[in-house]
Each structure stands twice: as C-alpha cells, then as structure tokens.
Amino acid sequence: MSESADWTVIDHETVGIASRAARRIADGYGTRLTMEYDDALQEALLLLATKADMVRTCLTDPQLGPGVLHHRLVLDLTDMIKTQARHRACHVSYEAACSASDGERV
Numbered sequence: 170m171s172e173s174a175d176w177t178v179i180d181h182e183t184v185g186i187a188s189r190a191a192r193r194i195a196d197g198y199g200t201r202l203t204m205e206y207d208d209a210l211q212e213a214l215l216l217l218a219t220k221a222d223m224v225r226t227c228l229t230d231p232q233l234g235p236g237v238l239h240h241r242l243v244l245d246l247t248d249m250i251k252t253q254a255r256h257r258a259c260h261v262s263y264e265a266a267c268s269a270s271d272g273e274r275v
Contacts, residue, residue, distance in 0.1 A: 175221035179214060183224060186235055187213035190242040194250065204250045216245050 191209035217224050227238035 174218035176218050178221045178224040186239050194246045
C-alpha cells in the first residue's frame with residue numbers, strides 16, 4: 170500500500186474489531202478464496218492503520234461507532250480478497266504450466 174500508516178489507532182478496541190472482521194472473512198471466504206484468519210487479521214490491521222482518519226471518525230462519532238467501523242472493514246477486506254482472487258485467476262500456476270509444457274513435448 171502506498172498510503173502512510175498511523176499505528177496509533179491500533180489498540181485493544183480496534184484489534185478486537187479487526188479480529189471479528191477477520192473471522193467473518195475467514196469463515197465466509199476461506200475455502201473459496203484461500204483467506205485464512207491470520208492473513209485476514211494482518212490485512213485488517215493494515216487497513217485500519219492506513220485508514221486512521223476513518224477509524225477515529227467512527228470511534229468518536231456516537232452515530233457511527235464500532236459497528237460501522239466493523240462493517241466498513243469487512244467491506245474493504247471483501248473487496249481486497251475478491252480483487253486478489255481475480256488476479257490469481259488470470260495467472261497460470263507453475264505446476265499447470267509445467268504440465269502443459271510436458272504434454273506439448275510428448
């Protein structure tokens with residue numbers, strides 16, 4: 170990510186929000202898009218740190234709160250993993266490329 174990160178927004182509350190969002194992503198997309206909980210948590214924390222203004226706004230505005238921050242984080246993570254899955258679908262794995270080239274040589 171090219172944005173600068175502000176790690177001061179990462180505290181007990183935001184780690185909890187990131188953890189719940191990561192669990193939702195891992196449970197919902199884990200088998201189809203290969204996003205495991207630990208990877209999702211790391212991505213969630215990076216997103217929070219790079220979107221520090223959004224974090225502060227959500228946590229200080231009583232009309233928003235942690236629920237809105239969680240919702241936005243889940244949406245951002247979903248967009249991220251769907252984009253990554255699209256990029257992976259465009260690439261041929263090394264194993265598939267080797268199998269294809271072995272078949273051509275025969």
